[in-house]
Amino acid sequence: MSIENFNIKGLTSEQVRQSRAKYGENKLKSKKKSYFIEAIISLAKEPMILLLLVASVIYFSTGNIGDGLFLMSATVLVATISLYQDSKSRNALEKLKSYTQPKCKVIRNGALVEIRSEEIVVGDSLMIEEGNTISADGIIIHSNDFSVNESILTGESFSVFKDETKKDTLIYKGTLVSSGLAIATVTAIGNETQLGKIGKSLEDIQKEKTPLEIQINNFVKKMVVAGAVIFLIVWAINYFNSYDILDSLLKALTLAMSILPEEIPVAFTTFMALGTWRLMKMGIIVKQLKTVETLGSATIICTDKTGTITENRMSLARLYTLASNTICKADDVLGNAEKELIRTAMWASEPIPFDAMEIALHDSYKAFSEKDERPDYKMIHEYPLEGKPPMMTHLFENKQGHRIIAAKGAPEALMTISNLSTIEKQQIIDAIQTITAQGYRVLGVAEAYFEGSDYPKKQQEFQFNFKGIVAFYDPPKKNITSVLKAFYSAGINVKxxxxxxxxxxxxxxxxxxxxxAEKSISGEDLLHLEGTELQQKVAEATIFTRMFPEAKLKVINALKATNEIVAMTGDGVNDAPALKAAHIGIAMGKKGTEIAKQAASLILLDDDLSKMVDAIAMGRRIYTNLKKAIQYIISIHIPIILTVFIPLALGWVYPNIFSPVHIILLELIMGPTCSIIYENEPMEKNTMLQKPRPVTLDFFNWKELTTSIIQGILITLGTLTIYQFAIHQEFNEAITRTMVFTTLISANIILTLVNRSFYYSIFTTLRYKNKLVPLIIGITITLMALLLFVKPLSLFFKFESLSITQIGISISIGFLSVIWYEFVKWFKRKKETNTY
Known part of the structure; x- marks a missing residue:
């Protein structure tokens, strides 16, 4: 039975155009936000922007117009960069919205077509199935076992059954189909729907900060507080030395600027937004930023079989008829018993099939039947798929009053309620074992006879005759073996x-x-387990069979209780609770229901599990590169802070070696390095051979933080050594400042290259493909050369041209203050080689 049997033609293309012109698009329109104004307001609250504005005002008020103009220009530049990064991040997330736009099926020009939900028009014939979110308001004109959850409108969580014969035939946008199928004529779209009228938007998702974002914000807040305290100390020291409020305030602001790590939140936002954009280009939609953080920590992938491991390309392969007690191939010449088995199985299916097995049954019936009986019969009653194990029953009747009662489901379910002798039960069991051992998926088929209209409350109350078994073959996906190997290599278990x-x-x-594969357990057995025994059994088992929603949820929660980071794939309504409970819920883009997609945090557009390997690799890459960027920021901020603070605190000859213009210049050099270079770094070759990183409360462990602190202190020793060398050589303040600045820039460049990997040598990382490395470093070297040798720039920044010897010494000290870490990496690699 197909759509044409219902005589529903739907709208023509011209009618669709006219309806759209009259009623508009199916969008919930709300007050438009000005993202630009929001970004400007957010910028105005940034501590670095406020410090720059204060410093520039002080420069202007003291007559230093040039310095004031430079800082004002720098403020505009920093703001422009921030706005650009914000725009880039927002654009990436906006593109995600278009990819996650729900789709729906409508009948147009007599054919079933799939369109985006916003393309629905008033008058469309909308087909909705189990697991869909309803895309418009409408009136039901046909339904099979159709129930809908309207809690978004009513607040009631239970499902309501509806059909064209009942008083309530209305469906509403935003509600969820709990079971069955219906065809409805669309009566309202967009803001004219019930959902639109009460002002609820499905797109209004409350943005929550991720755990990592909270950690980073807390770290930055602590640095702001520390900066404020040290700012007051430095202001006091300078004031008591000079009794000049504005000059001492300016020098204190210099240190405050050096302390603020404003690049860190910018780096985080950039990495996460561009990471989701890169994943989107790979066919992976990430709905929540916290998923990106969690991807690299996944320890277990729980996957369903049909459509994920297999093709979900069901073909009828084997038939077993109880009457003859024989198994035959579906493409053999079929006898009457086999044809009758297929016919009964077809009647037990939905009249408009959407399940792969039911489609195969309808196709097989159509292939062998001389006369298609489907238009002659009308469904008069149905029992939905239910029970443990599940079954379903349909009742049809033609105009002459001839009735068909057909059931299909798990063979065990039908065997229990059929009139079978002990011998017959054993014959069926033997047939099931023979067929399933070859990898076929089996359904039992039965029929019943019943007069009258006082139908039993439960389908199990019918007196069934067991007809036989239909078996389907769903071949494994061609790449699934290599996908499993990739998971195992990455230290990820698969269930x-x-x-x-x-x-x-x-x-x-x-x-x-x-x-x-031999370690398996059934859903029924699982329900009897609790506590430690449950956790142990779930940890040991790799295959869970005959599973239902409660059992799936129990597995996920048991794994989480043992501190596993769980990824779960699913596509149906029954998978939604487990998808929601998993750390990473993965829905299928093609065969996944809207309910599954809403519950999931990640969507695989092509239903290809190999994309999950790519997603985990990308998650690990993003996290690792973000760590590199933040470690770089910490390492380079320490020498800036200490080079400003120590000469002042110890009363050295030139106590205020750097001014705000020098600090902001360093910030402008460091910002692109951490946000652009490291974000674009490729994945290191051993990334997917490592075990998943443990999820901890802290972004850095002490070892990593200590590495960054030591790097920063040794760079500081380098800059202060140059400082003392210049004083010992009786160089003036301008030359001393220039040599210290050159040392710091040299260390910055070498640090950028060394920290591209905390394991592999710089000679290895230089071969990494990242076009931005030579570009950013080239710009930095060019800028430094201009500052040294272009007289107006040198005078403005109070630099002085250096001799070749002075440049060589400064660069050498900067190089040595960082390159030592290459020896640490060499010992790491040697130690690991000796271990193996």
């Missing part, structure tokens, strides 16, 4: 959670090289 039986799943698992 299969399926509604199928154990023998079928075991056969497929062995075919694809699945580890420990």
């Amino acid at each position: 299969i959670i399926t509604g199928d039986n154990a023998l079928t799943t075991l056969a497929i698992a062995k075919e694809i090289g699945f580890k420990d």
Whole structure:
């Protein structure tokens, strides 16, 4: 039975155009936000921007117009860079919205077509299925076992059954289909829907800060507080030395600027937004930023079988009829018993099939039947898929009053309620074992006879005759073996959670090289376990069969209780609770229901599990590169802070070696390095051979933080050594400042190169493909050359041209203050080689 059997043609293309012209698009329109104004207001609250503005005002008030103009220009430049980064991040997230736009099915020009939900028009014939979010208001004209959850409008969480014969035939935008299928004529779209009228927007998602974002913000706040305290101390010291309020305030602001690590939140936002954009280009939609953080920590992937491990390309492969007690191939010449089995299985399916097995049954029926009986029969009653294990029953009747009552489902479910002898039960069990051992998926088929309209409350109350078994073959995906190997190499365990039986799943698992396939447990057995025993069994088992929603959820929670980071794939309504509970819920873009997509935090557009390997690799890359960027920021900020503070605190000859213009110049050099170079770094070759990183409360462990602090202190020793060398040589303040600045810039360049990897040598990382490295470093060297040798710039920044010897000494000290870490990396590699 197909759409044409219902005589629904839908709108023509011209009618669609006219309806759209009259009623508009199916969008919930709300007051538009001005992101630019929001970004400007956010910038005005930034401590660095405020410090720059204060410093520039002081320069102007003391008559230093040039310095004031430079800082004002720098303020504009910093603000422009921030706005650009914010725009880039927002654009990446806006593109994600278009990819996650829900789709729906409508009948137009007599054919079923899939469109974006915003393209629906009033008058469309909308087809909605289990797991869909309803895209418009409408009136039901046909339904099968159709129920809908309207809690978004009513607040009631239970499902309401509706059909064209009941008083309530209305469906509403934003509500969720709990079961069955319906066709409805669209009566309202956009703001004219019930959802639109009460002003609820499905797009209004409250943005929550991620754990890592909270950690980074807390770190920056601590640095701001520290900066404020030290600012007051330095202001007091300068004031008591000079009794000049403005001059001492300016010098204190210099140190405050050096302390603020404003690049860190910018780097975080940039990395996460561009990371989600890169994932989107790979066909992976990340709905929540915290998912990007968690990807690199995933320790277990729980995957369903059908459509994820297999193709979800069901073909009828084997038939077993109880009457003859024989198994035959579906493409053999079929006898009457086999044809009758297929016919009964087809009637037990939905009239408009959307499940792959039901489509295969309808196709097989159509292929062998001389006369298509489907238009002659009308469904008069139905029982939805339910029970443990599940089954479903449909009742049809033609105009002559001839009735068909057909059921299909798990063979065990039908065997329990059919009139079978002990011998017949054993014959069926033997047939199931023979068929499932070859990797086929089986359904039992039964029929019943019932007169009258006082139908039993439960389908299990019918007196069924067991007809036989239909078996389907769903081949494994071609790349699934290599995908499993990639997961195992990355230290990630894989578990299969399926509604199928154990023998079928075991056969497929062995075919694809699945580890420990013999360790399996059923959903029913799992429900009897609790506490430590449950956790132990879930940890040991790799295959979970005959699973239902409660059992799936129990597995996920048990794994989480043992501190595993769990990723879970799913596509149906029944998967939604487990997807929501998992650390990383993964929905399928093609066959996934809207409910599954809403519950998930990540969507694979092509339903390809290999993309999950790419996603985990990208998650690890983003996290590692963000760490490199922030370690670089910490390492380079320490020498800036100490080079400003120590000469002043110790009363050295030139106590205020740097002014705000020098600090902001360093900030402008460092910003692109951390946000642009490190974000663009490729994944290191050993990234997917490492175990998942543990999820801890702290972004850095003490070892990593100590590395950055030591790097910063040794760079400080380098700059202060140059400082003392210049004084010992009786150089003037301008030459001393220039040599210290040159040393710091040299150390900055070498640090950028050395910290591209905390394991591999600089000679290895120089071969990494990152075009931005030579570009940014080239710009930095060019800028330094201009500052040294272009007289107006030298005078403005109070620099002085250096001799070749002075430049060579400064660069050498900067080089040595960083390059020592290459020896640490060499010892790491040597130690690891000796271990193996």
